[in-house]
Amino acid sequence: MNIATNRLRPLTGAGRRLFIETYGCQMNAGDTEIVVSIMQREGYVYTERIDEADVILINTCSIRDNAEQRIWGRLSEMRRLRRERPGLIVGVIGCMAERLREQLTEGDRGVDVVAGPDAYRDLPRLVRSAEAGAKGVNVLLSQEETYAEIAPVRLDRNGVCAFVSIMRGCNNYCSYCVVPYTRGVERSRDPETIVAEVETLFANGYREVTLLGQNVNSYRFGEVDFPELLRRTASVSPQLRVRFATSHPKDMSDRLLETMASMPNICRAIHL
Ligand code: SF4
Numbered sequence: 001m002n003i004a005t006n007r008l009r010p011l012t013g014a015g016r017r018l019f020i021e022t023y024g025c026q027m028n029a030g031d032t033e034i035v036v037s038i039m040q041r042e043g044y045v046y047t048e049r050i051d052e053a054d055v056i057l058i059n060t061c062s063i064r065d066n067a068e069q070r071i072w073g074r075l076s077e078m079r080r081l082r083r084e085r086p087g088l089i090v091g092v093i094g095c096m097a098e099r100l101r102e103q104l105t106e107g108d109r110g111v112d113v114v115a116g117p118d119a120y121r122d123l124p125r126l127v128r129s130a131e132a133g134a135k136g137v138n139v140l141l142s143q144e145e146t147y148a149e150i151a152p153v154r155l156d157r158n159g160v161c162a163f164v165s166i167m168r169g170c171n172n173y174c175s176y177c178v179v180p181y182t183r184g185v186e187r188s189r190d191p192e193t194i195v196a197e198v199e200t201l202f203a204n205g206y207r208e209v210t211l212l213g214q215n216v217n218s219y220r221f222g223e224v225d226f227p228e229l230l231r232r233t234a235s236v237s238p239q240l241r242v243r244f245a246t247s248h249p250k251d252m253s254d255r256l257l258e259t260m261a262s263m264p265n266i267c268r269a270i271h272l
Pocket of ligand 1: 170171173174177178179180214215248
């Protein structure tokens, strides 16, 4: 779609209010900020008050059974809300949407929209089809999606520390972990978009960024590997502190350690 067409297209949200509840890891918190950005572009207005929301999205976690049990409990409360407020749209997004899509859409679970972690660009369409009376479901995993050019809407309140997502998914298939199944294969984000996002954060007063990924130190985009990305990020300003999470021991190279040693604004902390 060209830019002119895009401008003429009516905004589907038309000022309707969007509330998002986020569970689980920091990746999910970062994804929520991307979802708000995508929905705002379509005319939805973010609200922190569930009682005034027209659309409620629950960004879910599947890391443990009790994380999922909490969400099922929350969905029962949503069914009550829907009875009180006809027209309210309830969506489940994130890892649980990916893992339990059939259960979430069967019978009267009170779920209108189900979107996996790689389907967030499709959310406006899914919500629209739910408003038209159909279920909106998209749980396709992608080998490319990194939401690279989408500027997250920062929902943190401190204005000093920010998380910047640099890669998604994981190829390691550790026996106990659901991530490769719910978030798909590993893919890295274009370093130029990462550095641009960090520069914007710094210009807006942020003084600490944490580069974020499921397996952050296996980052690679063309010739740029994780030590090089870390160097470019730390070079934005000596006044910017840089951290990263979460790293895998097998990807802990000497070059990474040397880069950390060579730049005092890279924090001496390794989260494994
Ligand atoms: S490396 Fe981490 S995210 Fe990947 S499968 Fe193992 S535990 Fe899960």
